[in-house]
Amino acid sequence: MKQSFDRGDGKLVLAHILFAFGALLIGGIAGMLQGMVRGGMMTLPGNIGYYELLTAHGVLMALIFTTYFIIGFLYSGVSQTLGGSLLPVARKLGWAGYYVMSIGTVIGVVVILLGKASVLYTFYAPMKASPWFYIALALVVIGSWLSGFGVFYQYRKWRKSNNGKISPLFAYMSVVTMLMWQIATIGVAIEVVVQLIPWSFGWVETVNVVLSRTLFWYFGHPLVYFWLLPAYICWYVVIPKIIGGRIFSDSLARLSFILFLLFSIPVGFHHQLMEPGISGFWKFLQVVLTFMVIIPSLMTAFSMFATFEMNGRAKGATGLFGWVKVLPWKDVRFFAPFMGMLVFIPAGAGGIINASNQMNAVVHNTLWVTGHFHLTVATSVALTFFGIIYWLIPVVTGRVLTPKMNRLGIIQTLIWCVGMLFMSGSMHTVGLMGDPRRTAYTTYDDHPDAVLWMPYHVAMAIGGMILFVGVILIVYNVVALMRAPKGETEYPIGEVSEAAEQTPRFLERWSVWIGIAVVLILFAYTIPLIDMLRNTVTSPGYVTW
């Protein structure tokens, strides 16, 4: 069982992780500056625009950091659990994806910093960025597809040579994650390639705005699940091993992932509730589907607590909450993801509020929403990813985590939580007071309502500065882990509890699940799309920055 991680695969994994943390560093600088500008603490030099920084921050954090880390992490687990090394084809696809994405990222960042694409990472038409910005995005998406194909290839070959065996949980979850990603990115790919690139080059005059936004959000919501599912993989598969326990239930873990595959895509309208051009019936229908995707998270909450409690009881803990005490609080590999799980409680509650049809009017486009996704992706997901590096880098480089590094990791986690408490806490509060997101420093001519928001902006800036210290420390930790003492670290893959039932085979019948996913998507989108195409109104492009 104990064998060292394939060195060649390790290089691929490490390349992704280092790129991710490079993006985090640059994105973090942009983020801190934004916070300080909005808090009224500084003004930017004339040649740097607030919205340029905001675009860079969003693209680097939400698209680049996450995608690179996720692909690196999934490849590591696929290599580990599906045969101990990547097949040559899978590894080549992994590298091809890496290079294509990297070319895209470099082009994109250059275009953004040149001020040719201050359109934010949602790039809503008819704001017209340089065509190279859209080409850059297309390259990132195409690269991620190649990486996804590598995962599918390895999985298919493994299943062929292990006839009749249920696939390892990690690999199964990786396949679901990449499958969801492939289905979801089709929307943004059509938007970028069919609508935006020809329009931005001037080959066509105008663009259908409502359609472009709908295609974007068809992708935009599963995008957030693309961030979340790898964190769930860590919670379901890795955390039980790290705490010295067992996976509560293999079949329920798979079932929750299948539910994510089915219900995370046909729900994009809950980002468009306040928009014209979509009828109230179809908005509400997608709200109902959005509520379906909450169910697997309710299941996950139960599974996590159950894993902890069963482990605690096995170690002799008694009473209702005795198991809490025996959790390995001083192990960063547990502590960082655990804090992520804890933060997911308010994050999830906020998400339910956002999706509640007309109630969205209270929070839509306010700082509440920014606060919300700084809890979901920038805390729950990010802290889980941070927690992963303390074992993943040692595993792939043949090193060990030292107690000193472990302590720095705990400190980094605490800094992150405190920073986020300040920043996201004030964003949520001031958002409920109506303060808009994505807006540079302004008091709206000292309007009394807007003046009340200012103290919260200062708290946000303080939070942002604390978080920047957290960014510096995590980047230091990544570098230090690469120089940690040589040794063998085991890849932590949890085993399933004896009390759990056998995993039923139907969970691996992909044609059925993909079929249902497609039917749900067609159900939720066909009629609204026909309506949008029939009432075609197109708009010329504008450069307003």
Added chain:
Amino acid sequence: MHLHRLEKIWLSIGVSMLVIFLIVIGTMAFSMGMTPPSEHHHTIDPTKVTETAPFDKPAMTQIEDMHYEAVLVAYAFGYDPQTLEVPVGSTVDFKVTSSDVVHGFEIVGTNVNMMIEPGEVSHVSHTFDKPGEYLILCNEYCGTGHEFMKTTIVVK
């Protein structure tokens, strides 16, 4: 698939809670008229906004007692007309479109919060029960001057 007895109870309670949320918002939306804004398609040629009625003369007009219609054009970076005024207790039907990029239309302290998109007319109504100078702002990034895009509605 086997579920632990307590997990079954938890999921029943959790799902019931979600169903209650949906019933509450669904009832309000479909039988009390508290829907999200801009229910139906109402299109306009975005390049001819200034020539298309009623947006050729954006203004606040009285339809009947305590009932007004506000026709506004959102542009980078402001709203036309500049001044809006109604008596306390008035209901205002807002009709807003954009003459360039996507904008937001939010009245701070109310539930008026909607997207304004070129080619579409957005609709929302609100009754102003309290006097004051309400801040109307653009909450969707629209370019360099986005943070200056605002107006007010005076209720007295």
Added chain:
Amino acid sequence: MPELRPQIGQNTQTSNEAAKETKEEPALKGTFVSVMLLGAFIAVSWFGVFALFVARN
């Protein structure tokens, strides 16, 4: 860093016994109370914002 390594060998035995004692249903009272608190948190937040929505209408 041995203090970070879970002692799996020691635990398997006890977890086997625990599984045998309760047969199919392990004791998960603490889990149940935890998720119920989570549910209560969701309900309170939701109705809080709902109240704000109604008040502003």
